[in-house]
Amino acid sequence: xxxxxxxxxxxxxxxxxxxxxDTPASGMPSPGGPRLVIFDMDDVLVRYDPQARQAxxxxxxxxDAGEVERRIWHSGIEDAGDMGALDAxxxxxxxxxxxxxxxxxxxxxxxxxxxxxxxxxxxxxxxxLGERVPLALLTNNGLxxxxxxxxxxxxxxxxxxxxxxxxxxxxxxxxxxxxxxxLAALHGVAPQDALMIDDKAVNxxxxxxxxxxxxxxxxxxxxxxxxxxLHLI
Numbered sequence: 408x409x410x411x412x413x414x415x416x417x418x419x420x421x422x423x424x425x426x427x428x429d430t431p432a433s434g435m436p437s438p439g440g441p442r443l444v445i446f447d448m449d450d451v452l453v454r455y456d457p458q459a460r461q462a463x464x465x466x467x468x469x470x471d472a473g474e475v476e477r478r479i480w481h482s483g484i485e486d487a488g489d490m491g492a493l494d495a496x497x498x499x500x501x502x503x504x505x506x507x508x509x510x511x512x513x514x515x516x517x518x519x520x521x522x523x524x525x526x527x528x529x530x531x532x533x534x535x536l537g538e539r540v541p542l543a544l545l546t547n548n549g550l551x552x553x554x555x556x557x558x559x560x561x562x563x564x565x566x567x568x569x570x571x572x573x574x575x576x577x578x579x580x581x582x583x584x585x586x587x588x589x590l591a592a593l594h595g596v597a598p599q600d601a602l603m604i605d606d607k608a609v610n611x612x613x614x615x616x617x618x619x620x621x622x623x624x625x626x627x628x629x630x631x632x633x634x635x636x637l638h639l640i
Contacts, residue, residue: 439600440540440637440638440639441540441600441601441602441620441637441639442540442541442596442600442601443540443541443542443543443591443594443596443600443601443602444536444540444541444542444543444601444602444604444639445542445543445544445545445587445590445601445602445603445604445619446533446542446543446544446545446567446604447544447545447546447581447603447604447605447606447607447610447624448544448545448546448548448560448563449523449546449547449548449606450606450624451529451604451605451606451624452526452529452530452533452544452560452563453523453524453525453526453529453560453563454523454524454526455522455523455524456522456524457522458472459521459522460518460519460522461473461475461476461479461480462475463517463518463521463522464479464502464506464510464518467506467508467510467514467518468506468507468508470506475506478505478506479502479505479506482505484498484501484502484505486580487501488501488548488549488550488551488575489547489548489549489573489574489575489580490549490574490575490578490579490580491549491550491574491575491576491577491578491579492578493549494550495512495549495550495551495553495554498549498550498551499511499512499515499551502515512551512554512555515551515555516555516558516559519552519555519559520555520558520559523559523560525560525562528627529627530562530563530566532627532630532631532634532640533563533566533567534565534566535640536634536639536640537566537567539639539640540639541570541594542566542567542570543567543570543571543572543590543594544563544567544570544571544572545572545573545574545581545586545587545590545603546572546573546574547573547574547580547581548573548574548575549573549574549575550573550575550576552573553571553572553573553575553576556571570594572590572593574586577589577590581605581607581610581613581614582607582609582610582612582613582614582616583613584613584614584616584617585617586613586617587601587603587613587614587617587618587619588617588618591617591619597618598617598618598619599618599619599620601619601620602619602620602621602622602637603619603620603621603622604621604622604624604630605621605622605623605624606623606624606625607623608623611623620637
């Protein structure tokens with residue numbers, strides 16, 4: 408099975424496979440090394456600037472970035488979208504109502520894509536790693552990101568194929584240990600046979616609680632050292 412193909416007999420949408428269910432962690436990480444490597448997206452594979460995004464959204468509505476943060480982030484709209492409590496169209500409607508403007512898919516892409524910059528070295532490392540072990544991507548984002556991955560991060564599709572997942576699909580988000588267990592099960596591996604790479608220490612801790620290995624990403628050099636220690640590169 409190539410890394411771009413979903414696991415056999417498993418749907419692409421995690422919520423369809425095991426709604427509200429976890430696969431319990433079993434044991435310590437396998438000494439044989441990870442059989443699945445999961446990457447966070449923002450500030451691991453790409454450089455993301457949320458303040459610039461808030462400023463871009465504000466420019467559409469005549470608001471400053473701080474007011475956008477208050478109306479969208481502090482209000483819980485952004486979090487509800489990330490967790491799947493709002494679907495893509497509900498999120499757009501909620502943002503539009505909060506900003507007092509029409510806010511559609513095009514506006515979302517226009518304010519998200521330019522502030523999400525590729526990191527060529529990380530893309531190359533992930534592609535190299537993908538020659539040795541199956542990969543997946545898991546990002547705390549909503550269903551709009553799932554809808555527009557190819558507009559926002561088109562360079563990642565050749566590396567991850569269909570294995571690009573948003574937290575909203577699981578109706579929770581990192582660092583909830585359940586999301587890591589469900590993702591591992593979706594890809595047909597036990598939690599202890601997966602490695603999570605994330606720039607937030609709390610998310611790495613959640614992955615470990617779920618039974619996965621985890622690497623707290625602080626830069627490419629530390630990640631390369633970790634992957635070499637695991638004999639993955």
